[in-house]
Amino acid sequence: MVNTEKLFSLKGKTAVITGGTSGIGRTVAEYLAASGANIVIVSRHLDKSEETARLISSEYDVKGLGLAFDVTDEDSVIKAFDMIDEKIGTADVLFNNAGININGGALELKYRDWKRVLDVNVNGVFLMARSFAEHLIKAGKKGSVINTASISASIVNLPQWQTAYNTSKAAVVHLTKTLAVEWVKYGIRVNAVSPGYVWTEMNQIVPEDITKVWMEATPFHRFAQPDEIAGAVIYFASDASTYTSGSELIVDGCFTSI
């Protein structure tokens, strides 16, 4: 007899979630814990990370750890994975979710803004994935990386210009495929989730004339709720996807289908 619950279960695994105190990361962290995973919440504010880890771990009866560092800081990333090993055990799942956007077309965007978006969205994902993999390899364990890309990886998002963000998310998709192939031999799978427009703080501050254009162009004519991203992450994190690596799962209410 097959067991669907077991297929999707994360019981006994540990998942690291960057940007885990808000938006998609906060919600997905809760679903990962509900699926049985111990959770490590990463943000840049220790009080928020610890509070989120404490609330979720007590609610779902799993272990929780809150850490604070900037994902672009190589030394902090390296130290964080040592601390995870020490405090909770080698992580099995990495949800690389932290990301930022600074709007602006190529002609007006400041170079320092271009560099910051690329730094967080691409270098941060790379540094986290690399340290995560190094610890798995050392421990002789298999694991799963889930990177957060975007529909902006494959389309030019309108009506606002966001040259750096679009470029960074396209890089996340190709980094995902590259790491997936490089790390096959270690049993480390690497996949990407590409959300469409999700109702988080990132979008709650966007002017209505822009969100109106987005919703008209989305066949579902609504934002996704953060909960609607969780299933894709659990699929990639769990044994339901043992033959899936280097994939991008687009969750966009048909936005990129037309």
Ligand SMILES: NC(=O)c1ccc[n+]([C@@H]2O[C@H](COP(=O)([O-])OP(=O)(O)OC[C@H]3O[C@@H](n4cnc5c(N)ncnc54)[C@H](O)[C@@H]3O)[C@@H](O)[C@H]2O)c1
């Ligand atoms: N909301 C959307 O419509 C949407 C669509 C597609 C993709 N995404 C992507 O989903 C991810 C989550 O976005 P969200 O909508 O939940 O936004 P959010 O702003 O609520 O979450 C982003 C999180 O990343 C953290 N973060 C930013 N820079 C960091 C850094 N240098 N180090 C550590 N943490 C950092 C922030 O503090 C925040 O908690 C992002 O990668 C975003 O690009 C969002």
